[in-house]
Amino acid sequence: MxxxxxxxxxxxxxxxxxxxxxxxxxxxxxxxxxxxxxxxxxxxxxxxxxxxxxxxxxxxxxxxxxxxxxxxxxxxxxxxxxxxxxxxxxxxxxxxxxxxxxxxxxxxxxxxxxxxxxxxxxxxxxxxxxxxxxxxxxxxxxxxxxxxxxxxxxxxxxxxxxxxxxxxxxxxxxxxxxxxxxxxxxxxxxxxxxxxxxxxxxxxxxxxxAPGGYTATTYAVEPDASTASYFFAAAALTGGEVTVPGLGTGALQGDLGFVDVLRRMGARVEIGADRTTVAGTGGLRGVTVNMRDISDTMPTIAAIAPFADGPVRIEDVANTRVKECDRLEACAQNLRRLGVEVATGPDWIEIRPGAALPAGAEIKTYGDHRIVMSFAVTGLRTPGISFDDPGCVRKTFPGFHEAFAELRRDIGQ
Missing domain, CATH: 3.65.10.10 (Enolpyruvate transferase domain)
Known part of the structure; x- marks a missing residue:
């Protein structure tokens, strides 16, 4: 683990x-x-x-x-x-x-x-x-x-x-x-x-x-649930097991709900008081999922969708088109570069896995940290993936590539 x-x-x-x-x-x-x-x-x-x-x-x-x-x-x-x-x-x-x-x-x-x-x-x-x-x-x-x-x-x-x-x-x-x-x-x-x-x-x-202002305090910042999504997805995709301390039942961040999508796709999920664990079970199921409330994690699901046993349709994510880039279109174009069939609409994307696994290619990042981190997960099962701007992860996680390389070693990929 x-x-x-x-x-x-x-x-x-x-x-x-x-x-x-x-x-x-x-x-x-x-x-x-x-x-x-x-x-x-x-x-x-x-x-x-x-x-x-x-x-x-x-x-x-x-x-x-x-x-x-x-x-x-x-x-x-x-x-x-x-x-x-x-x-x-x-x-x-x-x-x-x-x-x-x-x-x-x-x-x-x-x-x-x-x-x-x-x-x-x-x-x-x-x-x-x-x-x-x-x-x-x-x-x-x-x-x-x-x-x-x-x-x-x-x-x-x-x-x-x-x-x-x-x-x-x-x-x-x-x-x-x-x-x-x-x-x-x-x-x-x-x-x-x-x-x-x-x-x-x-x-x-x-x-x-109400008016009245604020009072100073000491405040502990919990781990980033959106960033954790890449590591949880890695476990679901590879059959490994990942635990993130500091994110549990009392977490403030709604993006921890991402693990419920992984559960629907077949992963085993355990949420404790102060930690969350995701383990892969050997396969991923196709799903239709509304991600309006956790749309920052849409690219993470899109990046592992080619390995599901059926289509993965992500709905109600129009706002992802006005993020650091048009994330919905960026995911679609990059998946097509990997040889994956994709359809899109104004607020949805559907990824249709084929008989052949995705092929390696250079990912166009559009300067968006989440595109890099999501397709790094794809790279666990697809050799030959590279990025035109891998350094844009500095926006939220400057040490991402080193941490993900360590994870790869830990889960035997």
Whole structure:
């Protein structure tokens, strides 16, 4: 059995950094993710004047409930969607002039539902080039609060950004959501806000956030469930066994639900109080599965689908088309490079295994870390797979290739 130490959750680290910066006092984050995304978020906070102290195993952040310490700043968000979406909301609660820009990849990703909602709340915000995209500038004067309507059908991060802002407003927020994808990520946000002392509740499609700010605390970041998916899938595909400590029945992350898809495909799954184990049973079954709530793990299932005993159809994943790349199309094109029959629609992909196993080929990564890590799993059964940009895993897991090589040895591949 392989025991794999997974780095801290990207989603939790980003939320914790926002909450720590906004809280009254000094917050210590233990086991935060150290990657390009989280380093970019921390760099953005420092640019805004927050103190971020770091040791190998923990970060300390001096909170500023009144907002950024500087009144003029230009923040570069790199490729990080959480950085690019959360930090403008944090800056809006302060007082000053703040400009946000990002990489070409992040500039392409949509932002308009969030920025429209911020404008509806009275925030002076303008997009400098394409409407609804970075770069943008905010002339911040605090946020009064009140009622706002939000479409979060493209990304739950729009809702999370507003929720995180809520306690920093003068009157609180009442957010009515017309559409929402990836609901489990919102549940992470709500749980973490409460840990930092916020009063937030949901009433159907409406979220009620009271004013009052946040209180500093010590917060342990759990392992990243999305990253764990590649190691769990490796076990299911090869007949090996993988245990990930730190992810169990109390985990915040909805992406741990990925193992339920593996169970449906024939793997043996055990979820304990503080760990999860997946073991392969010698084969994979074809399935039809709705992955709307765990769409970041869609490429992982797509990558092992060619080895199933029947078609694998993944539905309700339209939002994967507006991630770091069009992940649905990227998976389809790469599977076809391997000789696999694939069909796609606006929000679905169907992989149809053939008599012959996939053949080796170079995977086009589109600069997307999840495409690399997913097709690395395919490579456990398909010799000759390579990547045009293997280093893009630095976004969330700089040591992925070394960890996966160790796993390969442990499970005898």
């Amino acid at each position: 392989a025991v794999v130490d997974i780095p801290g959750s990207k989603s939790i680290t980003a939320r914790a950094l926002f909450l720590a910066a906004a809280a009254d006092g000094v917050t210590t984050l233990t086991r935060p993710l150290r990657s390009d995304d989280s380093e970019g978020f921390a760099e953005g906070l420092r640019t805004l004047g927050y103190r971020v102290g770091r040791t190998p195993d923990a970060w300390q952040i001096d909170g500023r409930p009144q907002g950024p310490a500087v009144t003029d700043a230009e923040v570069y968000c790199r490729d990080g969607a959480t950085t690019a979406r959360f930090l403008p909301a944090l800056a809006a609660a302060g007082h000053g002039s703040y400009r946000f820009d990002a990489s070409a990849q992040m500039r392409r990703r949509p932002l308009l539902p969030l920025t429209r909602a911020l404008r509806d709340l009275g925030v002076d915000l303008r997009h400098e080039e394409a409407e609804g995209h970075h770069p943008l500038r905010i002339e911040a004067a605090g946020v009064e609060g009140g009622d706002v309507v939000l479409d979060a059908g493209q990304s739950s991060q729009y809702l999370t950004a507003l929720l995180l802002l809520g306690p920093l407003t003068r009157k609180g927020l009442r957010i009515t959501v017309t559409d929402l994808v990836s609901q489990p990520y919102v549940e992470i946000t709500l749980a973490m806000m409460r840990t930092f002392g916020a009063d937030v509740r949901r009433d159907g499609a409406t979220y009620l956030v």
